[in-house]
Amino acid sequence: MLSKFEYVKPETLEEAVGFLGSHPETKILAGGTDLMVLLRRNLLITDHILDIKGIQDLDRLEYKRGEGLYIGATVRVNEIAENSMIQKKYRALHQAAGALASHQLRNRATLVGNICNASPGADLSSPLLVFNAKVHVQGPEGKRELKIEDFFTGVKKNALEKGEIVTGILLPEVNDGDTSYFKKQSRVKGHDLATVGISIRRTAEKETLVGMAAIAPTPIRLRELEKKLKNRDFNEETAEWLKVEIKHHLKPISDVRASKEYRFLASGALGKKIMMAMIEEGVK
Amino acid sequence: MCSTAKKKGNCIEYTDSGLPKTAIRFEVNGDNFEKKVDPTMTLLQLLNNELKLFGTKEGCGEGECGACSIIMNGKAVNSCLVLAAEADGASILTVEGLGQGNKLSILQQEFIKYDALQCGFCTPGMLMSARSLLDRDKDPNDDEIKEAIEGNFCRCTGYIPIIDAIRSAAKREREELK
Numbered sequence: 119m120l121s122k123f124e125y126v127k128p129e130t131l132e133e134a135v136g137f138l139g140s141h142p143e144t145k146i147l148a149g150g151t152d153l154m155v156l157l158r159r160n161l162l163i164t165d166h167i168l169d170i171k172g173i174q175d176l177d178r179l180e181y182k183r184g185e186g187l188y189i190g191a192t193v194r195v196n197e198i199a200e201n202s203m204i205q206k207k208y209r210a211l212h213q214a215a216g217a218l219a220s221h222q223l224r225n226r227a228t229l230v231g232n233i234c235n236a237s238p239g240a241d242l243s244s245p246l247l248v249f250n251a252k253v254h255v256q257g258p259e260g261k262r263e264l265k266i267e268d269f270f271t272g273v274k275k276n277a278l279e280k281g282e283i284v285t286g287i288l289l290p291e292v293n294d295g296d297t298s299y300f301k302k303q304s305r306v307k308g309h310d311l312a313t314v315g316i317s318i319r320r321t322a323e324k325e326t327l328v329g330m331a332a333i334a335p336t337p338i339r340l341r342e343l344e345k346k347l348k349n350r351d352f353n354e355e356t357a358e359w360l361k362v363e364i365k366h367h368l369k370p371i372s373d374v375r376a377s378k379e380y381r382f383l384a385s386g387a388l389g390k391k392i393m394m395a396m397i398e399e400g401v402k
Numbered sequence: 403m404c405s406t407a408k409k410k411g412n413c414i415e416y417t418d419s420g421l422p423k424t425a426i427r428f429e430v431n432g433d434n435f436e437k438k439v440d441p442t443m444t445l446l447q448l449l450n451n452e453l454k455l456f457g458t459k460e461g462c463g464e465g466e467c468g469a470c471s472i473i474m475n476g477k478a479v480n481s482c483l484v485l486a487a488e489a490d491g492a493s494i495l496t497v498e499g500l501g502q503g504n505k506l507s508i509l510q511q512e513f514i515k516y517d518a519l520q521c522g523f524c525t526p527g528m529l530m531s532a533r534s535l536l537d538r539d540k541d542p543n544d545d546e547i548k549e550a551i552e553g554n555f556c557r558c559t560g561y562i563p564i565i566d567a568i569r570s571a572a573k574r575e576r577e578e579l580k
Contacts, residue, residue, distance in 0.1 A: 120442040120444075121442070122419050122420075122421055122442065123421075123441060123442060124421060124422065124441060125424050125441035125485065125487045127487070127490075147485075147488075150483055150484065150485070150488070151465055151480075151483055154444075154464075154465070154482070154483040154484075154485075155464045155465065155483070158463060158464060159464075167441070167485075169485075169487070169488060171488070196477070219465075219553070220465075220468065220552050220553020220554075221478060221531065221534070221549065221550055221552065221553055222465070222468060222471055222478050222479050222480045222531070222553045223465055223480065223483075223553060225477040225478060225479050226479050226480070226483060226484070
């Protein structure tokens with residue numbers, strides 16, 4: 119039995135923001151795959167639930183040449199996992215979307231919901247980090263844009279102010295020759311939370327970006343590691359070096375899913391595997 | 403059971419706990435329904451308690467086990483994680499809608515032929531995930547079958563007979579339903 123709440127389903131963003139302004143403790147419902155579990159366990163008790171699936175503007179999944187890929191707040195994870203354009207241009211995001219939970223959950227869960235929950239292990243966080251995604255926010259004070267890196271502020275905490283809502287995420291355009299790869303380690307294949315999640319992107323200009331999840335209180339970019347990779351070619355030697363080096367840049371904890379030591383080892387192994395896979399594809 | 407309060411011209415009904423009910427229209431297995439539901443009711447509870455369709459099972463109630471899988475607007479989802487109110491305007495297929503009258507569907511026949519069940523609790527959900535797979539891919543390979551049922555737990559069969567049944571059903575559907 120769920121606690122008492124009122125269900126509201128506005129049709130415009132203005133209505134939604136207005137409602138959030140007058141009822142600041144409202145919980146937003148998109149896919150509901152996390153919210154419903156919290157409600158059921160009575161870990162969350164709320165008086166109002168705002169279903170945003172009636173707002174058409176939020177359902178936009180669109181790629182514009184020169185601008186990039188826009189993913190609205192109610193776009194489901196499976197829409198990303200089944201999109202061949204995303205597979206081609208933003209492969210790490212495509213791979214992470216396909217690896218999230220089960221088919222049924224991917225049909226409900228949204229990318230924006232995954233990010234707003236701000237779990238340290240959020241599967242879709244590391245690809246967004248390496249693509250320098252921008253989070254579009256609307257609230258009582260109007261619109262603003264946040265870098266994805268600044269969006270995660272702590273374990274299950276995000277940078278949204280009271281009454282604000284994430285309307286979508288923009289992944290800036292990537293040039294030809296840009297490639298990326300996502301891998302995660304979990305206890306069983308499919309349908310499990312990540313023990314370690316990692317995305318590596320190599321731009322056409324040979325810049326390397328590394329994003330990771332489940333190895334610190336928030337998903338993070340490994341900026342220092344990226345600097346060290348700057349003047350290195352992708353080859354077997356670099357992959358071996360990465361396997362050992364990566365642990366100096368992580369702050370994992372031991373929890374029910376894995377020990378700290380295991381996370382260090384898994385991070386190194388996944389980093390090396392990704393680099394070897396990229397080398398095989400001809401990345402230098 | 404209608405108060406004098408009016409909203410958009412409709413009368414509002416209240417739940418026992420004093421919440422305004424949500425009016426929804428939806429279709430289940432080809433039949434149309436109009437209901438006023440408690441906003442805290444899940445779609446699974448609506449199917450079980452209001453429509454008396456007991457085929458869809460509650461296992462974990464948290465989206466892990468897949469026993470409550472149904473097809474909503476063409477997509478397999480866990481009905482325990484969907485509010486009944488969210489089903490407004492939806493077209494829903496449950497296990498009761500797979501066969502026609504007393505004639506089982508090919509998929510159901512193959513589950514029986516391959517002994518793809520023992521206790522049977524996971525079967526309705528397993529069938530719905532399999533139906534959803536065959537709707538989007540007429541000739542899935544074993545990896546695709548496994549991926550399609552990764553959100554459905556079976557604690558009896560060890561999955562192998564289930565995979566065999568789905569593979570065989572796909573073949574029969576390709577041959578018999580043209």
